[in-house]
Amino acid sequence: DTEVTQTPKHLVMGMTNKKSLKCEQHMGHRAMYWYKQKAKKPPELMFVYSYEKLSINESVPSRFSPECPNSSLLNLHLHALQPEDSALYLCASSQDPYNEQFFGPGTRLTVL
Amino acid sequence: EDQVTQSPEALRLQEGESSSLNCSYTVSGLRGLFWYRQDPGKGPEFLFTLYSAGEEKEKERLKATLTKKESFLHITAPKPEDSATYLCAVQGYGQNFVFGPGTRLSVLP
Numbered sequence: 001d002t003e004v005t006q007t008p009k010h011l012v013m014g015m016t017n018k019k020s021l022k023c024e025q026h027m028g029h030r031a032m033y034w035y036k037q038k039a040k041k042p043p044e045l046m047f048v049y050s051y052e053k054l055s056i057n058e059s060v061p062s063r064f065s066p067e068c069p070n071s072s073l074l075n076l077h078l079h080a081l082q083p084e085d086s087a088l089y090l091c092a093s094s095q096d097p098y099n100e101q102f103f104g105p106g107t108r109l110t111v112l
Numbered sequence: 113e114d115q116v117t118q119s120p121e122a123l124r125l126q127e128g129e130s131s132s133l134n135c136s137y138t139v140s141g142l143r144g145l146f147w148y149r150q151d152p153g154k155g156p157e158f159l160f161t162l163y164s165a166g167e168e169k170e171k172e173r174l175k176a177t178l179t180k181k182e183s184f185l186h187i188t189a190p191k192p193e194d195s196a197t198y199l200c201a202v203q204g205y206g207q208n209f210v211f212g213p214g215t216r217l218s219v220l221p
Contacts, residue, residue, distance in 0.1 A: 004155075042199055042211035043156065056208065090155050097207055100146055103155035 003027075004104035006091050012110045015081060021107050023074040023091030031097045032074045034066060035090040037106070043090055049074060050097050081111045114139045114204050116212035124218045125190055133185040133215045135200030145183050146209070147176050148199040156199055159185075190219045 004025045013019050023032065031050045035043035047066040048056040054066060063085075065077040074091055088108055092101040119134045137145065144163050148156035160169040162178040169176045173194065175186040185198055200212040 006155075042201075042213055045208055048208070058208075088153070092155075098143055098203070100144070100158050100161045101209065102158055103148075106153070106155045108153065 004091055004093055004102055006089075006104040006107050008107060009105065010108045010110075012112065013078070013081065014112050015083075017081075018077070018079045020078065021076040021089055021091075021109075023076075023093075023104055024072055025093040025102075025104075026072055027093065027095075027102070028071075029093035029095050029102075030071060031094045031101075032068065033092040033094075033101060034064075034074070034076050035092065035103075037088045037090055047076075048097070055097070078109075081109075083111050085109065086111045114202060114206060114208075114210040116200055116202055116210050118198075118200055118212035118215050120215060121213070122216040122218070124220065125187075127191055127219055127221050128189045130186070130188045130190070132187070133198055133217070135183040135185070135212055136181060137183070137200075137202045137210075137212075138181075139202045139204035139210070141205040143203040143205065143207075145178055146201045146203070147174075147183070147185055148201065150197045150199055150214070152197075187217070190217075192219045192221050195219045 034046040037043045046060045049068040067075040088106045090106045091104040094101045116137045147159040150156040160176040165180045197214045199214045201209045
């Protein structure tokens with residue numbers, strides 16, 4: 001089973017809201033990732049968790065806060081977002097940081 | 113700094129018309145080169161991993177090859193359902209994936 005699931009599929013939020021994106025995988029992968037993708041652009045890496053520890057933070061604004069409760073789950077907490085944060089947010093996982101990544105279907109986020 | 117470029121930016125083919133997509137890269141020590149297919153509004157779908165020059169991988173109508181500076185994705189006798197954006201990514205010893213901008217492929221019936 002090479003499936004990564006993400007919820008919700010769509011999210012609309014105001015700039016003062018607090019919301020969370022969720023990601024889950026049951027492949028026993030030990031690395032998980034959050035990417036942001038704007039229209040007609042490639043995915044941009046936001047965060048990497050390796051063995052449940054945040055190993056890379058690509059200078060993402062503090063209004064995005066990742067959390068890895070266990071090796072199967074990954075959350076992205078959102079607070080005080082800006083309209084320019086509207087994008088497709090993708091979660092991915094890999095067996096370890098040095099293997100191919102498998103992506104979830106994404107959450108389409110719209111910030112009003 | 114690791115860099116990836118892809119060409120062409122967009123490609124329109126007639127059904128059955130074979131062609132190749134290019135991915136050129138500069139990386140400080142290649143750990144792996146990855147090809148993905150992405151349909152609009154969906155997450156990228158993993159296709160292939162290539163590790164060393166001379167390596168080839170095949171899956172249905174797709175064949176990926178790798179040299180020291182570039183990779184090609186050959187599409188043989190494409191069908192309309194092959195229409196998608198094809199993304200190439202490299203991973204060097206810096207560990208992060210670096211994605212190219214993608215090639216948008218349209219296959220017309």
